[in-house]
Amino acid sequence: MLIRYLSQVGKYFLMLKEIFNKQTKWPVMKSLILKEIDDLIIDSLGIVCFISFFIGGVVAIQTALNLTNPLIPKYLIGFATRQSVILEFAPTFISVIMAGKMGSYITSSIGTMRVTEQIDALEVMGVNSLNYLVFPKIIALLMYPFVIGISMFLGIFGGWLASAYGGFSTSQDFISGAQWEFIPFHITYAFIKTLIFAMLLATIPSFHGYYMKGGALEVGKASTVSFVWTSVCIILFNYILTQLLLG
Amino acid sequence: MIEVKNIEKSFGDSKVLKGISTVFESGKTNLIIGQSGSGKTVLLKTLLGIHAPDSGTIEFDGRVYSDLDKDEKRELRTEIGMVFQGSALFDSMTVAENVAFPLRMFTSDDRAKIKERVDFVLERVNLVDAHKKLPSEISGGMQKRVAIARAIVNNPKYLFCDEPNSGLDPNTSTLIDNLIQEITEEYNITTVINTHDMNSVMEIGQNIVFLKKGLKAWQGTKEEIFRTENKDIVKFVYSSNLFKKVREAYLKG
Numbered sequence: 001m002l003i004r005y006l007s008q009v010g011k012y013f014l015m016l017k018e019i020f021n022k023q024t025k026w027p028v029m030k031s032l033i034l035k036e037i038d039d040l041i042i043d044s045l046g047i048v049c050f051i052s053f054f055i056g057g058v059v060a061i062q063t064a065l066n067l068t069n070p071l072i073p074k075y076l077i078g079f080a081t082r083q084s085v086i087l088e089f090a091p092t093f094i095s096v097i098m099a100g101k102m103g104s105y106i107t108s109s110i111g112t113m114r115v116t117e118q119i120d121a122l123e124v125m126g127v128n129s130l131n132y133l134v135f136p137k138i139i140a141l142l143m144y145p146f147v148i149g150i151s152m153f154l155g156i157f158g159g160w161l162a163s164a165y166g167g168f169s170t171s172q173d174f175i176s177g178a179q180w181e182f183i184p185f186h187i188t189y190a191f192i193k194t195l196i197f198a199m200l201l202a203t204i205p206s207f208h209g210y211y212m213k214g215g216a217l218e219v220g221k222a223s224t225v226s227f228v229w230t231s232v233c234i235i236l237f238n239y240i241l242t243q244l245l246l247g
Numbered sequence: 248m249i250e251v252k253n254i255e256k257s258f259g260d261s262k263v264l265k266g267i268s269t270v271f272e273s274g275k276t277n278l279i280i281g282q283s284g285s286g287k288t289v290l291l292k293t294l295l296g297i298h299a300p301d302s303g304t305i306e307f308d309g310r311v312y313s314d315l316d317k318d319e320k321r322e323l324r325t326e327i328g329m330v331f332q333g334s335a336l337f338d339s340m341t342v343a344e345n346v347a348f349p350l351r352m353f354t355s356d357d358r359a360k361i362k363e364r365v366d367f368v369l370e371r372v373n374l375v376d377a378h379k380k381l382p383s384e385i386s387g388g389m390q391k392r393v394a395i396a397r398a399i400v401n402n403p404k405y406l407f408c409d410e411p412n413s414g415l416d417p418n419t420s421t422l423i424d425n426l427i428q429e430i431t432e433e434y435n436i437t438t439v440i441n442t443h444d445m446n447s448v449m450e451i452g453q454n455i456v457f458l459k460k461g462l463k464a465w466q467g468t469k470e471e472i473f474r475t476e477n478k479d480i481v482k483f484v485y486s487s488n489l490f491k492k493v494r495e496a497y498l499k500g
Contacts, residue, residue, distance in 0.1 A: 126324030
């Protein structure tokens with residue numbers, strides 16, 4: 001069992017090496033990157049905006065409802081919302097959701113290409129199929145911090161709306177709290193995490209799609225396994241990076 | 248010309264190819280036939296480099312495949328065209344984009360030149376009105392013709408076809424067979440076809456290799472297949488009454 005896992009990890013790193021070998025011609029690669037930006041980044045914006053806005057609101061309401069002691073200032077609602085959204089919700093929680101959305105899309109699209117022999121066709125033609133299929137996804141996901149930036153903004157904005165218009169605090173209190181004790185490094189920390197998660201989001205689902213065996217049923221299974229492993233890796237790296245950067 | 252020398256290939260304990268040696272000649276349609284599980288597909292995939300043989304060598308016009316480095320192997324693959332059983336067209340691309348793909352990847356031709364070449368090969372496979380259609384919008388026979396167009400667009404030296412007639416009606420099958428033979432002779436390509444369609448054998452079998460349980464059991468032309476007394480091939484080819492009668496008629500002259 002352990003040997004099987006280790007062999008998979010080894011295979012994953014060999015895949016990473018192969019992705020950067022023998023580059024596809026730039027004019028072809030450029031169009032692939034633009035297509036991936038559209039499929040992975042632009043298509044994810046709607047769901048990210050929706051979730052961020054409402055979860056931000058819920059975080060603010062939950063915080064407000066738990067601050068029952070009248071001695072605790074109301075501006076802490078803004079402070080707690082900002083910290084939760086910037087440090088964990090936007091980079092980590094959204095990435096786990098993206099492991100489901102982007103991850104299953106990547107695994108199923110590459111897995112279907114494997115099942116229908118399209119990857120064999122690329123290889124037989126002399127194309128480095130890993131570079132052709134995975135490299136544009138890695139480059140496209142360099143824009144992932146942009147998505148997380150929007151998520152941070154909308155999360156705090158949703159918290160402000162829920163708090164101010166739900167009667168949990170005044171608008172001024174929330175804004176003061178959101179600015180209180182602000183540490184710019186927290187943003188850096190969040191974006192470092194985001195970039196690492198982007199790499200995981202591009203490569204782990206690709207690995208599961210590329211090396212899958214079987215037919216249509218296995219494509220579905222590979223998507224599920226890919227979601228589980230991408231989420232596990234995101235959570236593990238979240239812990240390691242938090243310990244390294246903030247601990 | 249492709250020369251196969253003593254190829255062996257196993258998967259776990261199962262030995263699929265047991266020392267096959269043969270020659271696939273250029274300008275001819277070379278057919279690999281045999282029952283399911285005889286090793287046809289494994290032999291084809293080994294020729295393509297998808298499977299590495301356990302022992303033996305494959306020579307492409309004197310170039311020993313196993314002696315080539317990674318880049319040389321990729322270079323050699325640009326000289327290969329492949330028609331897959333399920334066509335393996337890229338779903339997200341139109342017919343014209345599928346055919347243009349090898350040119351975009353491996354040549355520095357400008358758009359106009361690529362378009363000219365794509366128009367030419369699509370016309371060659373009798374597909375003049377399908378440029379902008381997606382693979383899902385055309386029939387199985389048309390998909391096969393697009394796959395052939397994509398395989399020959401780069402002027403390959405070697406053309407491999409895996410069951411090119413599977414799932415096609417008899418008319419379209421004959422059309423595809425004739426197309427492959429014409430292209431093979433016209434461009435002097437070494438064509439290797441993996442099939443168990445006996446119509447194809449009778450139609451275009453210029454060099455037929457019959458596999459049985461991982462061994463080469465017989466080799467000859469479509470004319471020789473009528474006269475052979477080899478029990479294995481007689482049993483395999485003439486399992487249907489129609490072909491038995493065709494053989495009897497041929498032998499009677």
